[in-house]
Amino acid sequence: MSRYLLTGLGLLALMCLPSCMQQGDSPSGDETQVLDTKEEILARIVAPVFPERDFLLSDFGASADGLGDNKAAFAAAMTASREAGGGRIVVPAGEYLVNGPIHFVSNTELHLEEGARIFFSSDPQHYLPVVPTSWEGTLLHNYSPFVYAYQCENIAITGKGRIDGESSETWQLWRDKQKDSQLLSRRMNNDAVPLEERIFGEGHYLRPHLIQFYDCRNILVEDVLIEDSPFWCLHLLMCENVTVRGLRFDAHNKNNDGIDPEYSRDVLIEKVVFNNGDDNVAIKAGRDHEGRSMARPTENIIVRDCQLQGLHGIVIGSEMASGVRNVFVEDCVAGGYLKRGLYIKSNPDRGGEISNIYFNNVQLDVVEDAFFITSFYHQEGEGHVTHIHDVFVENVYCREATAAGIVVHGFPELKVHDVHFTNVTIEKADIAFDLQDARNIVLEDVSIGGQAGPPTWAQ
Known part of the structure; x- marks a missing residue:
């Protein structure tokens, strides 16, 4: 077992040359596959266009005083949009309580004008009957997400208003009760229990998502403020052709990931201001037996011009059993604390x-670890090692890594390989490098802990 461990500061350039192939190192995927370029992906991602037809929510009996229930008003507006062939539901400024979920229909834009706030009930009964959804990478039936679209096309959420889960003192308390249901969902996954038998909801404690689009195409989410989510904030499950632009986050509960693309492709995330209690962007592709059986990788994801702040900036995994490939992250800046900048787990x-992960032109401030890649997350699991390779980090500055600058932890039977760092500067770090079960880790113009000057004269 080949193992590298480097510590210390002041390294300008280093290359770990490839070792000989050993048993267990053979790749599990086709590394010669030709993937789409960033330009080809962007050419395919087109925001939906809607009929010039408005449905004013107040025309459907809405109450903007924060007291009356608006579930029926939203449902009636959605029905009117469907019957008319699509349009825009306009939510004027005001406070809109919704006792239950808002369910989308195709060809519909939900537009929240500036000063509009939609907030949700904390009564679990309001989110029944259960709907098809997923939880931590396992497909199942659970309480409805608060804003939910299932098998829709041409849908959007836009405007300068707010979507507020109102969850910090209610749904968030379920986290301490979720373990039994969480483990049950994982057993059902690995035992291939039929989906129609995976019924959760009442009697279980799996928190619903704030916004989930499931098996949808042609999606736009733009400008709204998302806050106080019960679980993941925006979950893109089995979606294609998605534009997420200009969102703002103020979501600090446990598991408040910002954006989670899962089993999805052709996704553009740009100009988003993150401020999350968990990962900013968490790219996933199912877990364990179900994920491997689905064989539906998450691919062609572009994240650019974003302000990162929260637990981790860009995360891939840990639910990624169908695979993740062709991810481009560029021109992002840390606007506050991050534990890790790029985290692959x-x-x-x-x-x-x-x-084929590309991380380019990113500025980090103070982090715990600037880059952390591991195929042995939580030091658990057996039998199905992930093949991690071809990661490219270029033009990155980090002011300080309080723990480690660059960590790459592979697995003895299948090493992480072909990871390239080019023009990377980390001004200060406690540990510069920790490379274990890794091969062909290439570093060019890398400085950690400052640059060394010319050699001094011998005395």
Whole structure:
């Protein structure tokens, strides 16, 4: 077992040359596959266009005083949009309580004018009956997400208003009660229990998502402020052709990931201001047996011009058993605390492949670890090692890594390989490098802990 461990500061350039192929190192995927370029992906991502037809929410009996229930008003407006062939539902300034979920229909834009706030009931009964959804990478039936679209086309949420989960003192308390249901969902996954038998909801404590689009195409989410979510904030599950632009986040509960693309492709995330209690962007692709069986990788994801702040900036995994590939992150700046800038994580329960990840022109401030890649997340799992390879980090500045600058932890049977760092500066770090079960880790113009000057004269 080949193992590298480097510590210390002041490294300008380093290359770990590839070792000989050993048993267990053979790749699990086709590394010769031709993937789409960033330009080809962007050419395919087109925001939906809607009929010039407005449905004013107040025309459907809405109450903007923060007291009356607006669930029926939203449902009636959605029905009117469907019957008319689509349009824009306009939510004027005001406070709109909704006792239950808002369910989308195709060809509909939900537009929140500036000063409009939609907030949701904390009564679980309001989110029944259960709907098809997923939870931590396992498909199942659960309480409805608060804003939910299932098998829709041409849908959007836009405007300068707010979507508020109102969850910090209610739904968030379920986290301490979720363990039994969480483990049950994982057993159902690995035992291939039929989906129609995976019924959660009442009697269980799996928190619903704030916004979830499931098996949808042609999506736009733009400008709104998202806050106080019960679980993940925006979950893109099995979606295609998605534009997320100009969002703002103020979501600090446990598991308040900002944006989670899962089993999705052709996704553009740009000009988003993150401020999350968990990952900013968490790219996923299912977990364990189900994820491997689905064989539906999350691919062609572009994240650009974003302000990162929260737990981790860009995360891939840990639910990624169908694989993640062709991810482009560029021109992003840390606007506050991050624990890690780029975090790629899997374990031997997952399998699958993570490849062709590009992280370019990013500025980080103070982090714990600037870059952390591991195929042994939480030191658990067996039987299905993930193949992690072809990661490219270029033009990155970090003021300080209080723990480690660059960490790459592979697995003895399948090493992480072909990871390239070019023009990377980390001004200060406690540990410069920790490379274990890794091969062909290439560093060019890398400085950690400051640059060394010319050699001094011998005395």
